[in-house]
Amino acid sequence: MRKLRMKKLMSLLLALTMVLAFAACGTEETNKSPDEGSDLSYVKGNGKLIIGYTNYEPMNYTDENGVFTGFDTELATLTCEKLGLKPEFVEINWKTKEVELNAKSIDCIWNGLTIDDERKAAMEITKPYIKNAQVVLIKEGTTYNGTESLIGKTVVAEQGSAGENTINADDNLKQASFVPKTLQTDCLMELKSGTADAAVLDLTLAKSMTGEGTNYEDIIIVDYLAEEDYGVAFRKGSDICAEVNKIFDEFVSDGTIAALAEKYGLEQAE
The missing domain is CATH 3.40.190.10 (Periplasmic binding protein-like II)
Known part of the structure; x- marks a missing residue:
């Protein structure tokens, strides 16, 4: 009889220990540091x-x-x-x-x-x-009279960029044939090779990568479309x-x- 009581007592103590352990885990989870x-x-x-x-x-x-x-x-x-x-x-x-x-x-x-x-x-x-600003670039010697000059022409910009957003927001550029590129530098290569008529790029990049002493001396900025930060x-x-x-x-x-x-x-x- 005494052995039976002891077994019951041990079982009760074990169950109580498990309950307390689970409660402690819950408290620890609740009291996690905000950090x-x-x-x-x-x-x-x-x-x-x-x-x-x-x-x-x-x-x-x-x-x-x-x-x-x-x-x-x-x-x-x-x-x-x-x-x-x-x-x-x-x-x-x-x-x-x-x-x-x-x-x-x-x-x-x-x-x-x-x-x-x-x-x-x-x-x-x-x-x-x-x-920064979004600017239009073309090959030197190309005629440009505003974005209406690019209706029906091939225009490139970096995919998912502010340049692409600027094209989509311009009534004339929306009528161009837009070709998205992986990088802005890819757009400059397209212009240089003549496979694109214009590019819409960040002013910061355009200023540093075009003009005298660069690989894109014949690429020029002709228009400012959107100022940004x-x-x-x-x-x-x-x-x-x-x-x-x-x-x-x-x-x-x-x-x-x-x-x-x-x-x-x-x-x-x-």
Whole structure:
């Protein structure tokens, strides 16, 4: 009889122990540190910030000496120093940039990204740091009298870019034969070879890659269609964005962004 009572008591104690263990697990789950859902804590845990970019001079590119550099490259590196993180640059397909960001293949898109309402709804974007515009480029000697000159002509722009959005927003350019390209530099190659009549590209790239002393000396800017600003994009709700904004404020105050903008022939955002 005593043995039976002992067995019952042991069973009761075991059951009670399991209940308490489950309760503790539930409490632990409920009382998780807020930092565990923090994007900043996530990247700090990895010790690095994975930066998505495309080959886009003067923002991120490899110079004639084989050195990876550019305005965004330098600014991102300086920002990572402030964050205590190692920058890791990963070349991406611009068309799938948001997919890669949300899949955590990259932690941000830092590559002359135009700020617009659609992107702000889908991603966390910093305050503007550089001014830009969408411009029309043609081969020297080609007649151009506004975008109406391009009705029925072949026009190229980077797929998924502000250039493509500008074409879709222009009544005349919508009547052109639009051919999307993977990179803005591909658009310049199409112009040079004569397989495209015009391109709509970022002013920042167009200024640095065309004209005297470049591989595209015969490509000229003939029109300005849309003024815009660049920002850095993080995952929606990411707390890294606010930290980067604070660092940008410091870099504006101490002249860091202004000096880099001058170095790369860019205009700082207001």
